[in-house]
Amino acid sequence: MNLKDEIRKLAELQELDSQIYELNREHDVTKPESLQKIKTDFQEKQSTLAKFETDLKNLQLKKKEREIELATKEDSLRKAQGQLYQLKTNKEYQAKLTEIGSLKADISVAEEEVLKTLEEIDVAKTKLDQEKAVVLEIENKYKLQEGKVNQEIKDIEVKLSSLNSKRDQLSREIDKTIAVKYEKLILSRNGLALAAVKNNNCSACHLALTHQKINEIKMYDNMVFCENCVRMLYLPEDIFQ
Ligand SMILES: [Zn+2]
Structure with missing residues (x-):
């Protein structure tokens, strides 16, 4: 055995192994990490979208509650107005008028509340639509990127298989002990x-x-x-x- 010749073959083997090591690292660590990062970004955006959807639902519930409140007050007003002409004394009549005035004021406040909630719903809908567009864009990017990285992983596998067969052949030519x-x-x-x-x-x-x-x-x-x-x-x- 000529040690110099063996070392020359070892150096060639090492050259292949360094490439294999680097490709394995890319295959097992770098590429999966980059896939995970894209996925996490996408999931974060999705959870923002879910939050906006909840906000909108809550506002719609609030609007319903306020509409019920308004309808109840309008009902009370109609009842009070109906009672007005059945009252016998002036004192009772005046008291009912005061009640009607107060109900009208309440109704006006309740109407404003409903309008305010409608405006809030409009804002929330706009925000939600914008976020949906963002998520869709990111989802498309994510899918493209995912496809690209998966293709790169496959390419690495092809390279690795060719390098590994070269290195196996070369290593058989090297002295067993070494x-x-x-x-x-x-x-x-x-x-x-x-x-x-x-x-x-x-x-x-x-x-x-x-x-x-x-x-x-x-x-x-x-x-x-x-x-x-x-x-x-x-x-x-x-x-x-
Ligand atoms: Zn050293």
Whole structure:
């Protein structure tokens, strides 16, 4: 086994695995999160719409109550007016006139209340219609966006399946002992098992490597690991010269 050749294959494998790791993250986290965000925005708007609908219903109930109140007072007025000519004494007549006057004033207030509520209903209806338009627009956007993200997820799956078959083929060509170590690191080190040495530092965790460590790498007797992040180390200038 030529260790340099193995490392060259590992570096290719790592390149594929980095792409796979990134695509998996998009597939499992980024895309579902963006779908969830669009959904939440839409649901928030829907709950505002529901609130406006309740407001309108409450106003319509209030209007009904006020109309009943008005009808009751109008009924009392009619009754009082009917009684007026059956009264015998002037005192009773005057008292009834006062009652009628007071009922008329009440009716005028009640009529105003009904009108005020009608105006409030108009305002609430306008608000509701506007909100309905907003929700419809957001719903359309949501559906478009959802379709788009779902398509992106499918595209990622296609890419992943092609990358995964490439990586499986490549990993079979790598020395078993090294491949096993590499696979363990890929799983435990966020998809990065093999780190290039750049300016005498581990490019993954930025640990400054000793000359002795660099020399160990250059001997190509054994795989050398970073003392800090425990990743496999390699010198790109040696491998890809
Ligand atoms: Zn390191």
